[in-house]
Amino acid sequence: MCYVMFINILLQTCLQRLQMQSSKNFLRFLSNVCNNQVNLKSFKFGLSAYYGNLLGLSFEEASAISARFQSGLEKCCLQPQPECIIQELTSFQKVLCSESKLDAMSEDFRKCCSKPALDTLPCVDDLKRQPHQSADVANPVSSKLCEEAQPHRIDRYLFLIGVNHASISLPVLTTVLDRIKNTVTACCSSADVTACLTEKESKLKKITALLSKLDTCSRYFRLDLPSFKTLMQKEVQGEGGEKQTQAWVDLGTSCCSQRSPAQLCQKLVSTLTNHCPWKFQL
Template sequence: MYLFCAYAYAISLCNFFFFFFFCISTGNNYAKENVCQELKSIGIQKFKEMVTVLYRQKFPNGTFQEVSCVADEMIKLAEKCCKDDASPGCYDKGATEISEKSCGKDSPFPKHPGIEQCCTLRDELPSLLEPTNEEICTEFPKDEKDYAVRYVYEFARRHRNIPAGFVLNVSKNNVRIAERCCHPSVKNSCFLQEERLQMRSSNIFLRFLSNVCNNQVNLKSFRFGLSAYYGNLLGLSFEEASAISGRFQSGLEKCCLQPQPECIIEELASFQKVLCSESKLDAMSEDFRKCCSKPALDTLPCVDDLKRQPCQSETQPHGIDRYLFLIGVNHASISLPVLTTVLDQIKNTVTAFGYCERLQSF
């Protein structure tokens, strides 16, 4: 009973984390895709009703006017940005405006506990929106050396836990693109070819690397979340998932903060061979096999995008690690950072109540 209460308490934190990430996140393609898919699936009227229900549940102390206001803002955003002809930055811009509005002194939205801390963190975090082609070509000619230094500074601020060599390489490529593309006769087509086609793969990899290195550096119980993640994704037992996640985490621990990128490249290439070994591929989905057919540094971001499903595991876990693993593999819809934080809270709560010995004796 006590263990169940600890679990339920920790899972309830997910609502807070959802709101927290909503406040500080802008430009979340995953969120946009889900919102637009839901709108298309159920229609605008049902969508309005669903949004109203969700926000009423999220803000139980909010007045009707406050809940209606935030629901209306989200509905307007969805209606505007889910159209086929909507601009690529429509959802990013709208979400940012709603976030800023929620942090205003005279915000018409419900007052949620912890909103002040959320808004403080939002102000401290850099924007994740990339400069437009016009902004690049306005700033670059003014002072090319200063532009390069500022770009290095900004990119390093956004990606604090990846090898410095990656930051320098990205900055060098950005300056090279600006040199080639900031001419009226070729600007749009040049940026399209360079950014959208040639650099797409490297940008996806850097986002993946930044995410996993941030998790490694900042999340206390990352190994628990990682074991559950791979156990869920690959349908592995506790022992198998612990072994493969341990291999991955040891590489991150060794290389994320190394200045030169060669270390992490070698570790990830080695891990790809383990992840995609022939003994595993026969039992994996077609999508997983497609990911494994890609170059080593493209495989892991590809696998990371695969949809996970809750899977069956042992019904009577033995020990706290297995207990956390069982919880993790049965909650496939929770993102890895949130899952790790929840598992850490469960572990701390169980330990504080002195139930680790009982778990070990099951």
């Protein structure tokens, strides 16, 4: 409740201060990213993968960009002061649209960067993302993920998984990556790391496969709702098929949009995995 009160005050004061023609679009964007920041436990992993497939960035570049963006959200989302968020996002726009990056970016991205600072971010958020396949993720589950000499191995592992999936909204992607992270970090803290990862490997592969299935959003946008439901009915068979179908339809209608509600999508992902033929007891 405190967060809802803060964000409502922030949005109201921002609306009073901003004179942009597209201020309402910016406020919708701001509300969404602040909700993600507050409610998604592993938001930084989803955000890194998002910038990775949106801009074609490496793990290091995407992590730096997402960390810069998230630091501004951490600082300002719970402050009912528009100056804070306006200053932070204006500063981030300069980083995102630096000349060193623009030459390698698409024409659509450059058009977004030519807009006023606070119009740029909603514009970029609406751009179509592209998956970036990597052979490095083919067989990543090993004790090397837990080596202290490689402190960012788990982060890189999650990035390589997430960057392959471009039509999944941030709340859904982040929720699934959080499940993977929790499983791997638990094994890294176990007495026998190799045995734990071996035991969990099949479950990790199934969760990764679930991400591919969650890319059904690309089909959801091409079909009307009855056609999408019929498609899901054909693909879901066996015991619990009706519940599975409805879970996919609920996820599609509520969480395929990039600016999907974080808390609802976390709940729907949990419902979906509970109805899948495999049970994710992580």
